[in-house]
Amino acid sequence: MDKQKILDVLKDVYDPEIGRSIVELGMVKPEYIDIDGSTVKIRVNLTIKGCPLQATIKDDIEKKLLSLGFDKVVVTFGEMSKEEKDALMGKNVPEDSIFDTARTILVGSGKGGVGKSTIAVNLAIAASKLGYKVGLIDADILGFSVTRMLGISGVRPNAIDETHMFPIQVHGIKAISMGNFVDEDSAVIWRGPLLSNILQQFMYNVEWGDLDYIFVDLPPGTGDVPLSIMQIIPQSYLLLVTTPQSAASHVAGRLGKMAQKTGVDILGVVENMSYFECPDCGSKHYIFGKNEAEKLGSELKTKVLGEIPIISEIREKSDTGRPITLEENNPVTDIYKELFRNIDRQCTEIDESYASINK
Numbered sequence: 404m405d406k407q408k409i410l411d412v413l414k415d416v417y418d419p420e421i422g423r424s425i426v427e428l429g430m431v432k433p434e435y436i437d438i439d440g441s442t443v444k445i446r447v448n449l450t451i452k453g454c455p456l457q458a459t460i461k462d463d464i465e466k467k468l469l470s471l472g473f474d475k476v477v478v479t480f481g482e483m484s485k486e487e488k489d490a491l492m493g494k495n496v497p498e499d500s501i502f503d504t505a506r507t508i509l510v511g512s513g514k515g516g517v518g519k520s521t522i523a524v525n526l527a528i529a530a531s532k533l534g535y536k537v538g539l540i541d542a543d544i545l546g547f548s549v550t551r552m553l554g555i556s557g558v559r560p561n562a563i564d565e566t567h568m569f570p571i572q573v574h575g576i577k578a579i580s581m582g583n584f585v586d587e588d589s590a591v592i593w594r595g596p597l598l599s600n601i602l603q604q605f606m607y608n609v610e611w612g613d614l615d616y617i618f619v620d621l622p623p624g625t626g627d628v629p630l631s632i633m634q635i636i637p638q639s640y641l642l643l644v645t646t647p648q649s650a651a652s653h654v655a656g657r658l659g660k661m662a663q664k665t666g667v668d669i670l671g672v673v674e675n676m677s678y679f680e681c682p683d684c685g686s687k688h689y690i691f692g693k694n695e696a697e698k699l700g701s702e703l704k705t706k707v708l709g710e711i712p713i714i715s716e717i718r719e720k721s722d723t724g725r726p727i728t729l730e731e732n733n734p735v736t737d738i739y740k741e742l743f744r745n746i747d748r749q750c751t752e753i754d755e756s757y758a759s760i761n762k
């Protein structure tokens with residue numbers, strides 16, 4: 404009688420709690436089997452020693468092996484090593500992904516350069532100043548900029564192993580970006596599968612801990628990356644960034660429609676570079692025109708949640724790695740806090756509308 408035959412029949416013995424074969428779970432291995440004439444001794448390593456269900460497992464094993472022709476079957480129990488248990492947990496306990504527990508805000512736009520990354524970064528910081536636990540994923544793998552804005556370019560994350568890494572903690576938030584893995588000026592030339600592989604790692608292999616909100620800075624446009632993110636996390640909310648020029652809001656509309664098709668909720672529109680406030684007289688100048696965000700909002704049946712002025716300090720602070728919202732007394736910080744409150748309220752409104760539908 405060879406051990407393989409024994410393992411083959413034991414494949415039908417299940418751990419009653421986990422609901423899978425004890426062989427598949429690695430509880431029995433060839434080296435745990437000892438054959439001596441018509442006697443077989445076998446050790447089973449359980450997840451917890453003294454598991455109340457071990458009697459059932461023992462009975463099942465005895466029946467199976469007696470049916471193979473053995474006269475005596477001796478079953479003993481041991482306990483799995485920590486490594487074995489961890490591996491087993493990883494396989495069996497579906498870990499809640501961060502997207503199930505934290506509200507996910509996708510920050511997107513049709514056009515490039517309208518201020519998505521600036522807004523994602525400052526919103527994240529403003530939310531943390533308001534007491535929320537916040538994460539930020541830079542999903543713009545090819546054109547990453549979050550690391551520069553946060554002053555963490557080239558800061559590598561700590562990792563336990565290939566599938567467990569820790570986000571970078573900075574300015575009160577947790578963040579991860581391609582800029583934590585490659586140098587600022589190196590060209591990331593990956594396409595297709597590699598790109599989506601990195602994204603998946605950012606989404607599922609980062610140990611975010613407990614978060615209230617996770618912001619995702621999308622690459623510009625309606626390409627593969629925004630689409631696949633929307634497909635992977637349909638329970639997310641899209642914040643559309645636009646500028647007053649009609650061309651920008653027009654393309655933002657396309658991203659909005661993509662969200663509607665994938666089941667992502669459109670949270671609202673934020674208009675960036677909305678106006679210039681004259682430092683001398685305080686009057687607002689709508690350099691690029693007005694009302695485009697309103698138009699886009701009504702086209703997509705959503706609200707304008709905020710307007711952010713064009714202020715050179717916003718860019719300057721981003722460039723030094725210390726976003727403007729770190730300044731408690733800056734009026735821009737108040738604008739961002741207000742924008743975040745509107746977002747929070749809007750999320751709650753959407754959630755409640757679902758709750759009432761499901762009643």
Ligand SMILES: Nc1ncnc2c1ncn2[C@@H]1O[C@H](COP(=O)(O)OP(=O)(O)OP(=O)(O)O)[C@@H](O)[C@H]1O
Binds near residue numbers: 516719
């Ligand atoms: N309200 C603002 N006032 C002044 N400058 C701003 C403002 N918002 C963004 N900027 C500046 O505009 C530039 C583009 O912003 P940002 O990189 O955030 O845009 P983006 O939409 O993320 O671009 P991309 O599509 O390339 O990812 C940056 O230099 C940024 O500092």
Ligand SMILES: [Mg+2]
Binds near residue numbers: 519543548
């Ligand atoms: Mg960007």
